[in-house]
Amino acid sequence: MRMTPMIESFVCHFGEMGSRWGFNRTVGQIYALLVINQQPLCANDIGELLGISRGNVSMGLKELHSWQLVQTTHRPGDRKDYYQSRGSIWDMANRVFEERRKREIDPTLSLLRDILLDEAGNAEEAYAQERIAEIHDLLENITDWAQSLQSLSPEKLNTLMKLGSGVGKVLEFKDKLMTKKAD
Amino acid sequence: MRMTPMIESFVCHFGEMGSRWGFNRTVGQIYALLVINQQPLCANDIGELLGISRGNVSMGLKELHSWQLVQTTHRPGDRKDYYQSRGSIWDMANRVFEERRKREIDPTLSLLRDILLDEAGNAEEAYAQERIAEIHDLLENITDWAQSLQSLSPEKLNTLMKLGSGVGKVLEFKDKLMTKKAD
DNA sequence: TAATGCTTTCAGAAATTTCTGAACATTCAA
DNA sequence: TTGAATGTTCAGAAATTTCTGAAAGCATTA
Incomplete structure (x- = not known):
């Protein structure tokens, strides 16, 4: 994979955003990379694409693993671990x-x-x-x-979200029914 | 006000929690102090109770102000600013x-x-x-x-939250009605 | 206008977090 | 058994964030 400007800006931003969401910049960038890349990447690729050390990549992947956000795959005849978003x-x-x-x-x-x-x-x-x-x-x-x-x-969550503040109406409606039943 | 162990543990913890929620430790602690204290406090009190510098108090209050989480009050014949949670x-x-x-x-x-x-x-x-x-x-x-x-x-929000996953049932019900209407 | 009491600002110090890279661990093939 | 390829760890370096305190600002009163 190559770092086109589009991909780079996404990965960078996701790094910053990540740090707000409870993981550090590197972890955010690694995850971003894995999300937008269809092919699994190995630790070396990741380190080179992001310009960070092997140790850092390893720690970042460990973190993502503990969050169950990545999975490891292998290729026949290749001892390297390959990583994918999950x-x-x-x-x-x-x-x-x-x-x-x-x-x-x-x-x-x-x-x-x-x-x-x-x-x-x-x-x-x-x-x-x-x-x-x-x-x-x-x-x-x-x-x-x-x-x-x-x-x-x-699906239900989606319905609910689409409903937006309209959920208020549904609640009123439900209230009416409950009252009737209680009669 | 005195820092009893109960109050101290709350304030401390709120400081740490705060840093996860987008404001730093000091800001969290100042806010905690103001929330659990019925009487408004002046900047000096805050600094002493938390053991932080005058400047730090000022910056923290400025931040809380920008978040509209505190309000300033005054006492007759006293030029100090007093702060309260809002x-x-x-x-x-x-x-x-x-x-x-x-x-x-x-x-x-x-x-x-x-x-x-x-x-x-x-x-x-x-x-x-x-x-x-x-x-x-x-x-x-x-x-x-x-x-x-x-x-x-x-109130509606509260109803909705109390409903919990029961909101699913209400949605199904609403769906049925909508379908009937369409008949 | 000077002195007083208070708040704000900000350069640099201190604390904290993140990152590097060398050392070590593990696995496999020769 | 050795060495090559890979993954992991962690002490200390680098970067970032937070905090301090001295200086400056701003009303108010003498």
């Missing part, structure tokens, strides 16, 4: 959400829970606990919800 | 989403769009464009959807 773009987004939840939200939730179990020592701490409870509940709601959305089929 | 926890979450979208997603969408406007120079670029289009569409869908959810009232 799953659909949807899978990728899910993985990123999941990983971030595990690394960033869960520990926070657990700390907040611990704090809420403590007895407030004074009025200030009592107030603090109220606010912390709000944050805890919000985080918990959002993550629970995100998880239940992930269990929805992609 | 809005509900929900507002805070919205602000964070919004800011992150503006800073992280929008530039990427715009780059991807530009790339998609270019003519593919060869088969490799054509394949790359296909994958880039997938990413673009996914990002666009998600952000559009997130935006339309933000326009929903908090």
Whole structure:
């Protein structure tokens, strides 16, 4: 593969974007490269295309592996490992959400829970606990919800997203039905 | 205010969490302090409580200000600025989403769009464009959807979240109705 | 107009993160 | 058993981010 300007700008940008999403620049660039390249690439190719050291490539691939975003393939009569992106773009987004939840939200939730179990020592701490409870509940709601959305089929998720704020109407409708039933 | 162990652990952790969410440790800690403290604090208090320099406090508050997460108040006969967190926890979450979208997603969408406007120079670029289009569409869908959810009232959003994956059932139901209507 | 009390700015220091490359590990073929 | 090809690790170098503190700015009051 050659680095055309189009491909280079994508890979570069994805590197920067990556660092916002919880992995570093190199990891983002390696992944970008593998996503837009139909043929699997070996570690050497990757290092040369991105101009980074072998060690760095190895560490980056290790990271992507732990995120289950790449898979390794082999060619007959060739001992090199070849790497490919794994799953659909949807899978990728899910993985990123999941990983971030595990690394960033869960520990926070657990700390907040611990704090809420403590007895407030004074009025200030009592107030603090109220606010912390709000944050805890919000985080918990959002993550629970995100998880239940992930269990929805992609088609249903798509319907839901297409609905946009129109989902409000559907909810009203459902409310009406529930009320009738209760009569 | 005093830094009790409970409050200290919250503030510390929020600092680390903050750095994952697009603002640095200090900004996270200052915000945590203001959220759990009912009384407004002045810059000096903040610096002392967190053990950071005057300049750092000022920069942190400036950042929080630009995110519209704090407001400044004054006391009669006191020239110092006092700071308070602003809005509900929900507002805070919205602000964070919004800011992150503006800073992280929008530039990427715009780059991807530009790339998609270019003519593919060869088969490799054509394949790359296909994958880039997938990413673009996914990002666009998600952000559009997130935006339309933000326009929903908090109560409706809450209903929706409580529904969890049960939203699937409601969608099926709506589908049936739409089909009947079309008959 | 000078002094005071407070905030802001920013150059460079300190801390943190990322990257390199040499050393080591592993596998296979000769 | 040796050596060639490849992958992995990790100490320290390089790059990046964050923080400090001194200087400057800005009102206000004496």
